[in-house]
Amino acid sequence: MGLIAEDRRSIVDRVKTMSPIFIGAMVFYLLFALLFRSHQRRQRLSKLGERAPSVPSQLPLGLDVLITAVKRIHADQFFEWGREILNVPGRTVELSMLGISIVMTDDPNNIKAILSTKFSSFGKGETFHEIWRDLMLDSVFATDGEVWHTNKDYLREHTAKFRPTDYAITEKHAQHLIRNISDGQPHDCLNEIDRFSLDVVSDVFFGTSAGTLLTEEQPIRESVEKMYNANTQKLLLGDLGALLPGNKAASKVVDDYLNDLIDTASSDTTKDPTEKARKEQTLLGSMVVRGTSRKLIKDQLMAILLGGKDPASIAITWALYQLARNPDMVETLRKEIESTVGMSNPPEPHNLKNMPYLHNIVQETLRLHSPLGFNIRTALKDTSLPTGSGPEGKDPVGILKGTHVIMANASLQRRADLVGPDADTFNPRRWESWKPAIWAYLPFNHGPRICLGKNFAVMQVEYILCRLFQEFKGVTLVSEDGGEGGKGTEVKIRIALNTKPAEAIMLRFVK
Ligand code: HEM
Numbered sequence: 001m002g003l004i005a006e007d008r009r010s011i012v013d014r015v016k017t018m019s020p021i022f023i024g025a026m027v028f029y030l031l032f033a034l035l036f037r038s039h040q041r042r043q044r045l046s047k048l049g050e051r052a053p054s055v056p057s058q059l060p061l062g063l064d065v066l067i068t069a070v071k072r073i074h075a076d077q078f079f080e081w082g083r084e085i086l087n088v089p090g091r092t093v094e095l096s097m098l099g100i101s102i103v104m105t106d107d108p109n110n111i112k113a114i115l116s117t118k119f120s121s122f123g124k125g126e127t128f129h130e131i132w133r134d135l136m137l138d139s140v141f142a143t144d145g146e147v148w149h150t151n152k153d154y155l156r157e158h159t160a161k162f163r164p165t166d167y168a169i170t171e172k173h174a175q176h177l178i179r180n181i182s183d184g185q186p187h188d189c190l191n192e193i194d195r196f197s198l199d200v201v202s203d204v205f206f207g208t209s210a211g212t213l214l215t216e217e218q219p220i221r222e223s224v225e226k227m228y229n230a231n232t233q234k235l236l237l238g239d240l241g242a243l244l245p246g247n248k249a250a251s252k253v254v255d256d257y258l259n260d261l262i263d264t265a266s267s268d269t270t271k272d273p274t275e276k277a278r279k280e281q282t283l284l285g286s287m288v289v290r291g292t293s294r295k296l297i298k299d300q301l302m303a304i305l306l307g308g309k310d311p312a313s314i315a316i317t318w319a320l321y322q323l324a325r326n327p328d329m330v331e332t333l334r335k336e337i338e339s340t341v342g343m344s345n346p347p348e349p350h351n352l353k354n355m356p357y358l359h360n361i362v363q364e365t366l367r368l369h370s371p372l373g374f375n376i377r378t379a380l381k382d383t384s385l386p387t388g389s390g391p392e393g394k395d396p397v398g399i400l401k402g403t404h405v406i407m408a409n410a411s412l413q414r415r416a417d418l419v420g421p422d423a424d425t426f427n428p429r430r431w432e433s434w435k436p437a438i439w440a441y442l443p444f445n446h447g448p449r450i451c452l453g454k455n456f457a458v459m460q461v462e463y464i465l466c467r468l469f470q471e472f473k474g475v476t477l478v479s480e481d482g483g484e485g486g487k488g489t490e491v492k493i494r495i496a497l498n499t500k501p502a503e504a505i506m507l508r509f510v511k
Pocket of ligand 1: 307
């Protein structure tokens with residue numbers, strides 16, 4: 001401390017003794033360098049396209065835009081704000097804050113360019129990687145290029161297929177869930193379903209279930225949650241956010257969990273030969289058998305933990321929220337369940353394939369409540385988006401290397417001009433006659449970075465909805481004041497990497 005204070009004093013003393021001419025020259029040099037850099041950027045940009053319309057700002061350095069963005073995130077109104085600012089002809093805007101440029105778009109052509117036709121120009125980028133490293137490690141979610149490819153190869157062979165035991169494992173944890181919510185009391189839906197999802201994916205992909213439905217202690221889930229919230233805020237600060245410290249205690253809880261899993265799999269003493277073979281064939285088991293490094297194993301486990309748990313539990317929760325508000329839909333769904341699988345036996349794969357109404361409920365949930373409603377990329381080189389500038393918003397938008405681009409899929413999937421005037425209404429029947437354009441509906445993304453667990457996810461969501469409505473006649477929404485059975489108020493959307501309900505959705509399951 002003493003040395004630092006000493007150093008500071010000597011810097012101040014040195015500045016005091018500098019001649020005014022020297023200080024003036026330094027200020028002039030800095031200003032010149034800044035102006036020159038901004039001139040160079042303008043020149044580079046003009047070769048790529050025009051700028052997208054800016055979100056209006058009254059304060060220097062877009063300070064007011066930053067304050068509004070942070071306030072809206074805190075008030076769980078970022079989704080609504082995004083919709084407001086995107087209401088321009090080209091559906092693409094620029095937010096300039098503290099010298100950082102963030103472009104936001106809900107135009108299908110631009111999203112197609114980012115995810116597919118200009119795939120090599122956009123990636124997760126180093127800032128995202130740095131900010132999320134404490135949670136996502138060097139997993140598929142936070143990396144680009146070769147590292148991303150390697151991760152993807154490890155995961156794909158396990159996520160692309162169903163194992164013969166998947167349904168039995170899902171049923172085992174469904175029974176734990178059903179037992180927990182059968183007491184006639186209101187339950188925080190996301191809390192229960194998130195435990196179900198984690199227990200299933202850990203059992204299927206790691207060979208050992210996290211068992212969170214069997215205990216009240218939830219250290220792993222709570223630690224992951226803390227990191228989601230903190231890192232989402234850091235993202236808004238761009239490169240500055242990457243310099244802020246992570247949550248060491250939370251990281252340690254998650255790291256200890258991963259180490260325990262690897263250690264247990266490495267010295268597995270399972271006696272039952274069938275169960276032993278199952279464990280060895282899981283993602284974790286097969287990497288341990290092959291002698292994969294601990295670091296690479298952790299990267300893959302983390303991808304499954306994050307990708308497999310949150311979006312699916314968020315989707316199931318939104319679906320149950322909508323069903324609780326629409327008892328007529330529950331009645332239709334129960335009739336479909338009764339006529340395909342009946343009310344006593346758990347569904348088998350061919351049963352789920354023959355339930356179009358259930359499938360439409362899931363499609364509509366993923367449209368209205370996309371669990372990854374805002375997805376971010378960084379330009380890895382100077383590039384452009386096909387549309388969004390000019391008086392009609394139809395000209396290309398220049399994008400300089402390092403610019404962050406937000407794909408506002410949540411807003412895209414609720415555009416009245418693409419969906420219809422009832423775009424904000426939950427209506428599973430629309431899917432009987434409505435077919436969205438490919439780049440206007442992308443809850444799982446399209447292109448090379450499409451969700452690797454898409455089929456498994458749909459199976460999980462459909463399975464548990466089917467099981468719950470075999471078991472329960474209905475579900476009701478319980479509001480804070482104890483009122484029950486109505487539609488409740490519209491639940492706001494919270495962005496914590498994923499887009500999830502901003503408040504606890506309390507549901508009572510009725511036998
Ligand atoms: C309803 C549930 C799910 C939804 C809506 C969903 C959605 C998505 C989306 C939008 C992405 C792209 C993320 C990005 O580009 O940044 C993604 C990626 C991914 N998802 Fe899912 N997902 C779901 C469930 C699952 C499940 C159950 C698994 C695994 C068991 C999984 C594994 C992955 C993986 C590994 C990636 C990374 C792909 C890559 O970057 O190449 N997802 N998911």
